Amino acid sequence: MRNKTGLLAIGIVVAFGGIVLPGCLKDKVKKTYTMYIPVYTKKATVMSSINGDAGHAISKAGQIYIKDNYIYLNEFNSGIHVIDNSNPAHPVQTAFLNIPGNQNIGIRGNILFADMYSDLLAIDISNIRQVKVIDTLLNAIPYRSYGQNDQVITGWIKKDTTVDVETRTGPPVFYDAVGTPFYSVSANASAAAASSLGSTGIAGSTATMTLVGDYLYVIPEPHSLNTINVSDPSKLAHSSSISAGFDIETIFPIRNRLLLGSKEGVYIYSLDDPAKPSKIGEFQHGRACDPVIADQTYAYVTLRSGTTCGGSANELDVLNAQDLSQVSMLKSYPMTNPSGLGKDGSVLFICDGPDVKVFDASDPSSLKQLTTIPVSAAYDVIAYNHLLLVASPTGLDQYDYSDPSHIVALSHLSISQSQQ
Amino acid sequence: MTKHILTGFLCVLCVAACFGQQAATLTRHSWRFRSDNYGGLSIGQMGSYGQVRTVNGLSRGPWFVGLGAGLDYYRYRNVPLFLSATRDLLTDKRSGLFLILDGGGDLPWYKREPQPYQNLTSTFRAGPYWNTGLGYRWRLTDAGRRALLFSATYGMKRLSERQTTVGGCYDPPACTVNSGTAEFEYTDRTVRLGVGVEF
Numbered sequence: 001m002r003n004k005t006g007l008l009a010i011g012i013v014v015a016f017g018g019i020v021l022p023g024c025l026k027d028k029v030k031k032t033y034t035m036y037i038p039v040y041t042k043k044a045t046v047m048s049s050i051n052g053d054a055g056h057a058i059s060k061a062g063q064i065y066i067k068d069n070y071i072y073l074n075e076f077n078s079g080i081h082v083i084d085n086s087n088p089a090h091p092v093q094t095a096f097l098n099i100p101g102n103q104n105i106g107i108r109g110n111i112l113f114a115d116m117y118s119d120l121l122a123i124d125i126s127n128i129r130q131v132k133v134i135d136t137l138l139n140a141i142p143y144r145s146y147g148q149n150d151q152v153i154t155g156w157i158k159k160d161t162t163v164d165v166e167t168r169t170g171p172p173v174f175y176d177a178v179g180t181p182f183y184s185v186s187a188n189a190s191a192a193a194a195s196s197l198g199s200t201g202i203a204g205s206t207a208t209m210t211l212v213g214d215y216l217y218v219i220p221e222p223h224s225l226n227t228i229n230v231s232d233p234s235k236l237a238h239s240s241s242i243s244a245g246f247d248i249e250t251i252f253p254i255r256n257r258l259l260l261g262s263k264e265g266v267y268i269y270s271l272d273d274p275a276k277p278s279k280i281g282e283f284q285h286g287r288a289c290d291p292v293i294a295d296q297t298y299a300y301v302t303l304r305s306g307t308t309c310g311g312s313a314n315e316l317d318v319l320n321a322q323d324l325s326q327v328s329m330l331k332s333y334p335m336t337n338p339s340g341l342g343k344d345g346s347v348l349f350i351c352d353g354p355d356v357k358v359f360d361a362s363d364p365s366s367l368k369q370l371t372t373i374p375v376s377a378a379y380d381v382i383a384y385n386h387l388l389l390v391a392s393p394t395g396l397d398q399y400d401y402s403d404p405s406h407i408v409a410l411s412h413l414s415i416s417q418s419q420q
Numbered sequence: 421m422t423k424h425i426l427t428g429f430l431c432v433l434c435v436a437a438c439f440g441q442q443a444a445t446l447t448r449h450s451w452r453f454r455s456d457n458y459g460g461l462s463i464g465q466m467g468s469y470g471q472v473r474t475v476n477g478l479s480r481g482p483w484f485v486g487l488g489a490g491l492d493y494y495r496y497r498n499v500p501l502f503l504s505a506t507r508d509l510l511t512d513k514r515s516g517l518f519l520i521l522d523g524g525g526d527l528p529w530y531k532r533e534p535q536p537y538q539n540l541t542s543t544f545r546a547g548p549y550w551n552t553g554l555g556y557r558w559r560l561t562d563a564g565r566r567a568l569l570f571s572a573t574y575g576m577k578r579l580s581e582r583q584t585t586v587g588g589c590y591d592p593p594a595c596t597v598n599s600g601t602a603e604f605e606y607t608d609r610t611v612r613l614g615v616g617v618e619f
Contacts, residue, residue, distance in 0.1 A: 024574065025609050027465045027495070033602040165604075 032162040039155040041100070046116070046152055047133050049098055050123070052079060056096035058415045064391045065105040066382055067201030070094070070128070071389065072105045072112070073396065080105060080114060082128050088387055088398045088410045095128045100154045101144065104209045106216060107201040111233040113216055115209070117152055118145040120216070122233040137236035140228055143221040204380030204391065205250065205291040205340040212253045215239065215274045222248050225260065227275060240276040244269070254294040257324045261292035266301060268324050281325040285317060291340050297322050298330065298364045302338035302350060314338060316350060318364045331365050340380030342388075347404045349388060351378040356390055358404055370405050373397075454479040454486070456506075456569055460614030462494040469493040471612060475504040475522075482508035488522055495608050496530040496579060500549045514559040522551040526577040543582045547605075551575030557618060569616040578607045 058081055062074035071083040071091065079102050082095040101117030112123045112131070120140035124132045139145065200211045208219035214231035225244035229237040247263035258277055260267040268281035289304040299321040303313040316333040336353035343349070347370075348361040355372040378392040388399040388407070396413040457474045470493050477486020488504040491497070502524025509517040528544030553573025560566050581604040 025464045025611065027609060028605075028607040030605040030607075031602055032605075034600065 029165050030162055031165045032160065035159045035161045036156040037159060038153040039157060040151040041154040043119075043136075043150055043152055046098070046100060046154065047136075050133060051129065051131060052096035052098035054082075054093055054095050054129075056081065056093075058093075058413070061391060061393070061396070061415050062103055063105055063204055063207065064380055064382055064389060064396070065107065065201050065203040066384065066389060067107045071396070072107070072201070073391075074103055074105060076103060077101055080112075083396075083413065085398075088400075091396070091398070091411055091413050095131075097123070097131060100152045104207070104218075105201075105203065106209055106211045108211050108230070109199045111230075113209075113211070113230065113233075115141055115144070115218075118142055119152075120218075120228060120236060122230065122236055124233075134234045135236050137228060137238070140226065140236070140238070141218060141220040202382055202384055204382055205252070205293050205342055206380050208249065208251050210251050210253050210258070212256075212258070212271060213274055215271075217251060217253075217258060217277070219244070219248050219251055219260070222246070222262070224248075225251075225258075225269070225277060227277065229275065242277065244277075244279070245282075249289060250291045252292055252294060254299075254321075255296065255324065259292050259294055259299060259324075261290045261301065263290060266290070266292050266299065266319070266327065268327060281327055283319060283327040283329075285313070289339075293341055293343060294321050295343060299327060300341055300343065300348065300361075300364075302335065302341055302352075304335075304338050316341075316367075318367070331367075333367060339378070340391075342381040342383040344383040344385070344401075347383065347401060349381045349383050351375075351381060351390070353377075356381060356388075358401070358407065360404065371407060373399060373407060451478045451480045453477075454484055454565075455619040456484075456486075456504075456616060457619075458569060458571060458614035458616030460571070460612060460616075462492055462610040462612050464494060464608055464610035466495055466608075469495075471614070473500070473614070477504070482518075484518075488524070491529075492526075492577065494577075494610055495606060496528060496544070498577065498579060499527040499529050500551075500577060501525055501527060502549055502551070506555065508557075514562060516557050518555045518557060520551070520553050520555050520571060520573055522549070522573075522575070524549050526579060528579050528581075532581075532583075540583055540585045542584075545580040545582070547578030547580055549575070549577045551612065553612070565619060567618040569614070569618050571612070571614040571616070573612045573614075574609070575612060576607065576609045578605065580605050 058075060060076040062076040065072040069084060069086045071085045073081040073083060075081055079099045080097040081093060084092045084094040099114050099116050102114050104115045106113040110124055110126045112125045114121050114123060118139050118141045120137040121133050122135045124134050210217050214229060216228040216230045218226045220226050223243055223246060224241060226241045227239040229239045244260055245262050245267045248260045249263065250261035252259040256271045258269040258271060265282060265284040267279060269277040270280045271277055285303060290301050292299055292301045299319040301317040301319060303315050303317060305312045305314055314335045314337050316335050316338060318330045320328045320330045339351040341350045343361065346360060346362040348359040350357045354376045356375050356378050357372050358370045360368040360370050375390050375392050375397055378390050380391045382389040386400055386402045388401050390397040395415045398410040400408040400410055455476045459472045461468045462471045471490060473488055473490030475486040475488035477484060484506045486504050488502045490500045492500060502522040504522045506518045506520050509519060525546050526549035527546045530544060532542035534540040551573050552575065553571060555569055555571040558568045582601060584601045
């Protein structure tokens with residue numbers, strides 16, 4: 001009897017489960033993330049307020065650029081700090097150019113070229129405290145088109161939000177914060193290049209925009225090379241856009257050539273027709289992040305592995321670049337986690353993990369390390385006329401390397417990193 | 421969640437109300453060690469996944485309380501750790517129904533292995549766990565302590581996960597803006613069917 005009752009009870013439970021429980025078997029997955037809502041402003045308003053507050057805090061430094069006695073420091077996606085460096089021991093913030101979406105700087109004469117998201121601005125900086133936008137080339141960098149035609153993003157409203165997401169077994173789709181740049185564009189040159197560029201300035205080694213003659217060359221995204229005619233800064237004009245390679249990160253001008261550093265190697269482009277660069281050579285290396293610079297005879301490439309770079313190489317490759325159409329490996333040197341680099345004469349500086357390493361590069365096949373400068377996580381350097389500018393997330397440091405074996409610290413301009 | 425806890429308790433109470441009065445008077449009134457061990461399936465919206473659980477504790481009369489641990493593969497492999505209480509409802513010499521009520525925490529035992537291109541790191545965190553339902557005991561001998569067990573329960577477990585991604589970038593410190601964090605909370609409700617043995 002009891003067995004029958006037991007079976008009846010089980011039957012009731014099973015029936016109950018079959019009818020009622022299916023509704024209770026819905027799984028729930030909640031996702032909490034930070035959403036950034038763009039704040040748009042009319043371009044006309046932005047242009048009219050480009051002269052910002054000189055005391056604008058430096059919170060997220062990007063590219064560095066020097067021209068004459070000024071340091072131009074990109075405030076990532078916000079504008080450009082202008083720092084009077086007449087006395088490198090006491091740099092003074094002199095002006096701030098409000099340029100939303102700015103990541104790149106290039107200067108020729110008194111004209112500063114800067115990107116504003118997808119647009120390129122030509123700015124007269126004759127009076128650095130009262131600059132004027134003299135022309136805008138719309139859609140010069142089309143892949144950074146975050147704004148609308150007559151508006152640009154000037155800020156973000158941060159908002160934490162929780163949503164229900166569809167249940168699934170795989171990893172949930174992850175979206176980067178809205179507004180996160182998926183590539184950067186920056187100005188670049190080197191001390192070696194600067195001397196051949198007349199009145200252009202000097203930038204760090206991680207640039208993706210550079211000035212050569214009457215043309216500005218831009219990597220708008222990791223596979224293309226855009227050429228913009230800047231011979232008349234008041235009439236900027238598209239010149240050409242070509243498919244240039246894969247995973248291109250940096251651009252460097254040398255001897256009427258462009259070296260494009262990519263995660264797979266170095267592409268060499270001829271500027272015989274400056275309006276339309278043509279590929280003349282290529283050097284392949286293992287996958288890694290790869291800024292490249294060159295002098296008249298050799299090219300120097302740092303390979304950096306890591307989460308965003310892939311690969312496993314951490315090294316400096318010295319390439320024989322006398323014939324740029326046939327670049328070949330000269331020697332490879334192990335490094336810790338190298339990033340930007342710069343060279344002035346026979347002195348080579350490499351940002352490498354916790355230090356900036358200083359080498360005597362008189363014989364590139366046998367580099368001799370002279371000393372190290374303890375600047376942690378330095379990401380780029382400019383070395384020019386015995387003045388070394390080192391950019392790191394915590395500040396801008398300047399050194400005198402008149403005696404490369406005994407480098408003297410001159411100043412430190414602090415950067416208070418923002419949380420984004 | 422409260423709604424589902426109540427639903428679970430209602431299930432138990434209904435059955436208890438129906439059969440509670442018929443519960444046999446047990447003759448054993450001394451504490452003794454008991455071990456219930458199950459293997460079976462967790463069945464839910466995502467399908468059926470294997471699970472095992474063991475409860476070890478003391479029984480006296482119709483009551484059994486113990487500490488339980490398990491392994492559940494539903495969605496993400498996890499280890500529930502819980503307090504368990506059962507009460508016999510219907511017994512005769514060889515068989516009987518009993519109520520099951522478990523409550524505790526759920527520990528993740530799962531490591532996400534994202535593709536390299538995802539640049540994703542993941543950390544799982546523990547959450548609450550409960551489980552309630554009915555069991556059926558079938559003793560293998562009249563006097564022995566060994567028995568076969570059958571259970572049908574309903575329960576919930578919750579895990580949290582923090583995912584951090586780093587997007588591509590070219591020049592630090594710009595990289596730092598290209599990272600993001602998202603918190604996920606997985607609340608899974610399943611029916612668990614098990615067979616096992618009692619020692």
